[in-house]
Amino acid sequence: MSEPKPKPEVHTSGSPTTDARVIPTGGDSVSDLHRAHMIQMNDPVMLTADGVESPETGDEPGFGGSDSVQRLHDAVMREQAEPRDGFEPVPFWVAIVCGALLMWGGYYIGANTADFRRDIFDVPNPKATEVITAPDPDPQTVDELKAIGAQKYQSICAACHLPTGEGKPAENIPPLDGSEWVVGEQAAPERLAHILLYGLKGPVTVKGKTFSGATMPAQGGLLKDYEIAGVLTYVRNSWSNKGDPDNAKPAITAAVVKAVRAKEKDGKKRPTDGSDSVTMEELLKIPIGPAAPPKK
Ligand code: HEC
The missing domain is CATH 1.10.760.10 (Cytochrome c-like domain)
Structure with missing residues (x-):
C-alpha cells in the first residue's frame, strides 16, 4: 500500500468570472468528489487525468488526458440528452382537445342521424301515399x-x-x-x-x-x-x-x-x-x- 498522494492544488488560469474552464474549488465540487474516489482507488492515471496537471500534455487539471473523467461525463451527458422521435407522451392539452372533439362528434351523430333510419331524408313519393290511402278493392263478381x-x-x-x-x-x-x-x-x-x-x-x-x-x-x-x-x-x-x-x-x-x-x-x-x-x-x-x- 503506497501512501495516498496529498490532495492536489486546484489550479485556475485567469479570473474565475471570465474563464469558463475554471474548475470549481468548493468542498462539494465534482473534482473534489472524484478525487476522493480516485485516491481511494489509488489510480495514478485517473488522478493525473482528473485533478492534476498532466506532466506529458501540460493540460489543465480536470481536462487533461484522453480518458479524462470530465470528458467521459460530457459524452455520457450528451448521449442521454439526445431526444428520440416517436416515444414522447402525448401533451396534456392535445389529449383534452381530442377527447372534446370525440365527444362533440358522438353527440353530433347521435343528434342528427334520425335514429339511423335510412328513409328519413327521402323525399316523399306522392305515388307511395296514394298506395297507402288507396281504397280497398271492392270486387262484385x-x-x-x-x-x-x-x-x-x-x-x-x-x-x-x-x-x-x-x-x-x-x-x-x-x-x-x-x-x-x-x-x-x-x-x-x-x-x-x-x-x-x-x-x-x-x-x-x-x-x-x-x-x-x-x-x-x-x-x-x-x-x-x-x-x-x-x-x-x-x-x-x-x-x-x-x-x-x-x-x-x-x-x-x-x-x-x-x-x-x-x-x-x-x-x-x-x-x-x-x-x-x-x-x-x-x-x-x-x-x-x-x-x-x-x-x-
Ligand atoms: C279455431 C277453429 C275455427 C276457425 C279457424 C274457424 N272456425 Fe268457423 N267455427 C268454429 C266453431 C267451433 C264453430 C261453432 C261455434 C259454436 O259452437 O258456437 C264455428 C262456426 C262457424 C259457422 C256457423 C256454423 C256453421 O257450421 O255453418 C260458420 C259459417 C263458420 N264457422 C265459418 C268460418 C269461416 C269462413 C272461417 C274462416 C274465416 C272459420 N269459420 C274459421 C271454429 C273455427
Whole structure:
C-alpha cells in the first residue's frame, strides 16, 4: 500500500468570472468528489487525468488526458440528452382537445342521424301515399270474390273446418258444406257477416246436430271487409254449396260486411277481438233480407 498522494492544488488560469474552464474549488465540487474516489482507488492515471496537471500534455487539471473523467461525463451527458422521435407522451392539452372533439362528434351523430333510419331524408313519393290511402278493392263478381276468399279460407278457416268444409264434429267444429247457416233458408249475408266479424260462441245447431263447447274465433280484426266478403262468397259457392236456392245472390260483397261493422251495439262499436261473440239466439233475431244498402 503506497501512501495516498496529498490532495492536489486546484489550479485556475485567469479570473474565475471570465474563464469558463475554471474548475470549481468548493468542498462539494465534482473534482473534489472524484478525487476522493480516485485516491481511494489509488489510480495514478485517473488522478493525473482528473485533478492534476498532466506532466506529458501540460493540460489543465480536470481536462487533461484522453480518458479524462470530465470528458467521459460530457459524452455520457450528451448521449442521454439526445431526444428520440416517436416515444414522447402525448401533451396534456392535445389529449383534452381530442377527447372534446370525440365527444362533440358522438353527440353530433347521435343528434342528427334520425335514429339511423335510412328513409328519413327521402323525399316523399306522392305515388307511395296514394298506395297507402288507396281504397280497398271492392270486387262484385262471384269469381273475383271466390278467388280472394279461397286464399283466406285455406290459410285461416281450413285448419278447423277442413279444406272440404266438413268441419271436425269430434272437436265440436261444425261443417260449412251443406250448413243451413251458410246456404239455405236461414242463411243470411248479414248473419254470416256477424259470425265472421265477431265470432260465434255457445251451442249452435248445424244439419240437425248441436255443436257446443268450441268457439269460432272472431275475424273482424284480422280480415278486411272485402276479404270477409270473399271468404263468405267462397264457402257459399264451394263443395255442394250453390249459393241461395234461387241463386239470386250468390255473392256477398264488402258493402254487406261494412254495414254490419258500422252497426253499434249499446251505443258503441262492437269489439272484433272475440270478446263479444254472437250466439245462435242473437243470429236468429237478425232478419233474413237484403242486408246490403241499395247501390248508388
Ligand atoms: C279455431 C277453429 C275455427 C276457425 C279457424 C274457424 N272456425 Fe268457423 N267455427 C268454429 C266453431 C267451433 C264453430 C261453432 C261455434 C259454436 O259452437 O258456437 C264455428 C262456426 C262457424 C259457422 C256457423 C256454423 C256453421 O257450421 O255453418 C260458420 C259459417 C263458420 N264457422 C265459418 C268460418 C269461416 C269462413 C272461417 C274462416 C274465416 C272459420 N269459420 C274459421 C271454429 C273455427
